[in-house]
Amino acid sequence: MKIAVCVKQVPDSETRINLAAPAAKLDQTGFTRVLNPYDAYAVEEAVRIKEARGGEITAITVGPETVRETLKKDCLAVGCDKAIIINDPLLAGADDAAIADVLCAALKKDNYDLILFGIKAIDDDSGQVGILVAEKLGLPHVSTITKLELGEGTLTAHREIEGGKEIVDCPLPAVLTCQKGLNEPRLPSLPNIMKAGMKPMQIVTCADLGVTPPAALVEIRQYSPPPARGTCRLVTGDDAAAAARELARVLNEEAKVI
Amino acid sequence: MQLNENQSMIRQMARDFATAKVAPIAHAIDRDGTFPEATVREMGELGFLGLVVPEEYGGVGADITSYALVVEELSRACGSHGLTVAAHNSLGCWPIATFGTEEQKRKYLPPAAAGTSLLSFGLTEAGAGSDAGGTRTTAVRDGDFWVLNGSKMWITNSHYAGALIITAKTDPAATGSRGISAFIVETGTPGFTVEKKEDKLGMRASDTAPLTLVDVRVPHANLLGKEGEGFKYFMKTLDGGRISIAALALGLAEGAFAVARDYTKQREQFGKPIAEFQAVQFMLADMATQIAAARLLTYEACRLKDAGQDYAHMSAMAKLHTSETAMFVTDRAIQCLGGYGYTTEYPVERMYRDAKLCTIGEGTSEIQRLVIGRHALGL
Ligand SMILES: Cc1cc2nc3c(=O)[nH]c(=O)nc-3n(C[C@H](O)[C@H](O)[C@H](O)COP(=O)(O)OP(=O)(O)OC[C@H]3O[C@@H](n4cnc5c(N)ncnc54)[C@H](O)[C@@H]3O)c2cc1C
Numbered sequence A: 001m002k003i004a005v006c007v008k009q010v011p012d013s014e015t016r017i018n019l020a021a022p023a024a025k026l027d028q029t030g031f032t033r034v035l036n037p038y039d040a041y042a043v044e045e046a047v048r049i050k051e052a053r054g055g056e057i058t059a060i061t062v063g064p065e066t067v068r069e070t071l072k073k074d075c076l077a078v079g080c081d082k083a084i085i086i087n088d089p090l091l092a093g094a095d096d097a098a099i100a101d102v103l104c105a106a107l108k109k110d111n112y113d114l115i116l117f118g119i120k121a122i123d124d125d126s127g128q129v130g131i132l133v134a135e136k137l138g139l140p141h142v143s144t145i146t147k148l149e150l151g152e153g154t155l156t157a158h159r160e161i162e163g164g165k166e167i168v169d170c171p172l173p174a175v176l177t178c179q180k181g182l183n184e185p186r187l188p189s190l191p192n193i194m195k196a197g198m199k200p201m202q203i204v205t206c207a208d209l210g211v212t213p214p215a216a217l218v219e220i221r222q223y224s225p226p227p228a229r230g231t232c233r234l235v236t237g238d239d240a241a242a243a244a245r246e247l248a249r250v251l252n253e254e255a256k257v258i
Numbered sequence B: 001m002q003l004n005e006n007q008s009m010i011r012q013m014a015r016d017f018a019t020a021k022v023a024p025i026a027h028a029i030d031r032d033g034t035f036p037e038a039t040v041r042e043m044g045e046l047g048f049l050g051l052v053v054p055e056e057y058g059g060v061g062a063d064i065t066s067y068a069l070v071v072e073e074l075s076r077a078c079g080s081h082g083l084t085v086a087a088h089n090s091l092g093c094w095p096i097a098t099f100g101t102e103e104q105k106r107k108y109l110p111p112a113a114a115g116t117s118l119l120s121f122g123l124t125e126a127g128a129g130s131d132a133g134g135t136r137t138t139a140v141r142d143g144d145f146w147v148l149n150g151s152k153m154w155i156t157n158s159h160y161a162g163a164l165i166i167t168a169k170t171d172p173a174a175t176g177s178r179g180i181s182a183f184i185v186e187t188g189t190p191g192f193t194v195e196k197k198e199d200k201l202g203m204r205a206s207d208t209a210p211l212t213l214v215d216v217r218v219p220h221a222n223l224l225g226k227e228g229e230g231f232k233y234f235m236k237t238l239d240g241g242r243i244s245i246a247a248l249a250l251g252l253a254e255g256a257f258a259v260a261r262d263y264t265k266q267r268e269q270f271g272k273p274i275a276e277f278q279a280v281q282f283m284l285a286d287m288a289t290q291i292a293a294a295r296l297l298t299y300e301a302c303r304l305k306d307a308g309q310d311y312a313h314m315s316a317m318a319k320l321h322t323s324e325t326a327m328f329v330t331d332r333a334i335q336c337l338g339g340y341g342y343t344t345e346y347p348v349e350r351m352y353r354d355a356k357l358c359t360i361g362e363g364t365s366e367i368q369r370l371v372i373g374r375h376a377l378g379l
């Protein structure tokens, strides 16, 4: 079984974003970067499949060379066999469609039975790349999976839908996007961290893959900070009824919400 | 301080583990005084218990810097976890890996590294604390065996140990530091008993207990290193162990500092966050400065040891300064939190109690000063 896991490095969710005023670009200095948490479910699932049936896992990312550490610790040390970093100045400002094109070019270099993604990256919350890749490769895709069973040349996936779950059968090869609940990602052990450096990690450009990323269809024009939270106000009264009357008055006359 | 890629990954992994698994239980295990068996098992699986064990014996073979980073990260969340890992690695595994025979290493290190059984170090006795030369436990040769009699105090991890290194007098005529040898004693050996664990001020989830040895027969093959050299071995063991106690104290100080910093930004008195009062800022400034100095000393000691240079004086300085810093910082952290800091609702009072051990274990602050003074004077 050949599995590809497409991953992204994102700012840690604890990162404080310094954005005093709306701006076209984010100041990303001082960000701590981690593996996108949804991608960790994809990596873990791939490793479990490999442990159960054997195979080979390739982790693929589009990003700067600084993703090395994340790929080593959270992919190779966890059980992926090799890693490919697609790093090219041409990709500055690339949108989801362009990223998907480039990933497709990398994926076509090999014959993968299964291609796993996280449902979305927690930085831009876009959630499109996995599905775009499936469409571009002409492969079936199942999104938001919370359980996966593999058959011979087929798979059965459980996916979350509003108020319930849907069970889907699909032939291999296929593209899946992984949701929280699929598994509990493991931490890499220290010996595996130390040995991760011995696994192959390839850094390639768009030219190496024979792909020219298309011009971005989407342009990010502005990031703006969320509106400042209003100050808290404690509404009091002589008794509960009086406090409630006062609250209703404030909501109606001042906040104008009722 | 610049970490290399491996060190940086190891630190991040240890931090992730401490945040996910250790921090949530730290309060309860301290309150109840329970040894965290489940997380210790997980730490074994992740390699924390084989940090200083070479790879050929099932360990990680990490450098000392990486080891200190792990102890530091664990201790930010829980001192007891830090102590369990530090005592096992520095006092249990390291002397066997360093002074042991090939057979001893093959027998005792793999299960220790996997964490299936811990290794402890029994040096201290009721009458031999700072003055380990006062060891009264005896070992008498009987053919292929040594027969050990005596008792030990305050032995970390001993209820969970598969084997312990026990120091004993093998030459009754020798005085002071001479005539002491070290033995690897398996806990199942008849006559060997781990007594009831101590009820302590801090490090309450770390296992500390006295030992009793009555006619304990230990094969000669379990003599560690050479007969009569025990004192030298444990001095060297403690030189290294002190780095891990420094890392432990550093983690406690950092953990307490983070709580105090966040709290003072939230807590309002006199109409503003107390962090806006210069008196509070000065407390935080002093804490941060002491921590920065402690970190540099600790990792300088690591650097020297990793580079194969003399580090005994630096590890003593690191331990002295960092453990006193941990006392200072945890005390100030409680002060920053006022009455809340004095209660178990916040972790700073636990960190304060845990920090106290660091000025005592593996040589008190006074003993560190003796070591540093002798080095400074070239004695
Ligand atoms: C939680 C815990 C875990 C421990 N784990 C272990 C373990 O795993 N293995 C082990 O062998 N031991 C262990 N110990 C024992 C520890 O190493 C000793 O407590 C320590 O060495 C101090 O010895 P003591 O308690 O007998 O104090 P003492 O030596 O009696 O010291 C009392 C006071 O006198 C001072 N003092 C003593 N001599 C001098 C001097 N020459 N000059 C100036 N001041 C002096 C000391 O600094 C101290 O302030 C542990 C202790 C604790 C509390």
Ligand SMILES: Cc1cc2nc3c(=O)[nH]c(=O)nc-3n(C[C@H](O)[C@H](O)[C@H](O)COP(=O)(O)OP(=O)(O)OC[C@H]3O[C@@H](n4cnc5c(N)ncnc54)[C@H](O)[C@@H]3O)c2cc1C
Pocket (backbone or CB within 6 Å): B267, B269, B270, B274, B277, B278, B279, B280, B335, B336, B337, B338, B339, B340, B342
């Ligand atoms: C065991 C215990 C028993 C108690 N018993 C009683 C009791 O019987 N009755 C009772 O009424 N209260 C009692 N208290 C409450 C006690 O008096 C308060 O805890 C104390 O006054 C500090 O207030 P605080 O805890 O809210 O801390 P805070 O006022 O929040 O102080 C937090 C930190 O900010 C500093 N700080 C605050 N304002 C300033 C400023 N303007 N400039 C510089 N620094 C500042 C403080 O010095 C402190 O370091 C008790 C507290 C404890 C812990």
